[in-house]
Amino acid sequence: MRIVLGSDHGGLALKEQVKAYLDEENYDYHDIGVDMDASVDYPVYGRLAAEAVVSGEYDRGIVFCGTGIGISIAANKVHGIRCGLVTNVYMAEMSRKHNNCNMLALGGRVLDAKTAIQLVEIFLNTDFEGDRHQRRVDMLDNM
Numbered sequence: 001m002r003i004v005l006g007s008d009h010g011g012l013a014l015k016e017q018v019k020a021y022l023d024e025e026n027y028d029y030h031d032i033g034v035d036m037d038a039s040v041d042y043p044v045y046g047r048l049a050a051e052a053v054v055s056g057e058y059d060r061g062i063v064f065c066g067t068g069i070g071i072s073i074a075a076n077k078v079h080g081i082r083c084g085l086v087t088n089v090y091m092a093e094m095s096r097k098h099n100n101c102n103m104l105a106l107g108g109r110v111l112d113a114k115t116a117i118q119l120v121e122i123f124l125n126t127d128f129e130g131d132r133h134q135r136r137v138d139m140l141d142n143m
């Protein structure tokens, strides 16, 4: 599985902590930035990560900003992206089982690293349940 990561300055620190986990677990990932604390615009990075997933270059995307809200909105503007803004274990599970999310958004000013890593682990290792959920996901993709 190839993973693309992106963040603004508000998500940078948490992204670095998640990268340490991905390194430990030997995940194949690419970080499109940002890599400095200077203020940047989350729509730029949300869009870049989302387009990288839709292009097929990456299987999943994980994006970070201060709350996760702005960058999830940006990602979801890209057709074919289902980006779930997740703050707990149940949401992480459902984002995959019911919504077949191909991107995860996390808030760097909302979550501690331990929780964020737990959510990432669930996001990367939970399968879509299909069945009745497939029809709804198809509806999303046809909007």
Ligand code: RB5
Residues within 6 Å of the ligand: 008, 009, 010, 011, 042, 065, 066, 067, 068, 069, 070, 071
């Ligand atoms: C940047 O200060 C902040 O607005 C951004 O990281 C994010 O929280 C937006 O949704």
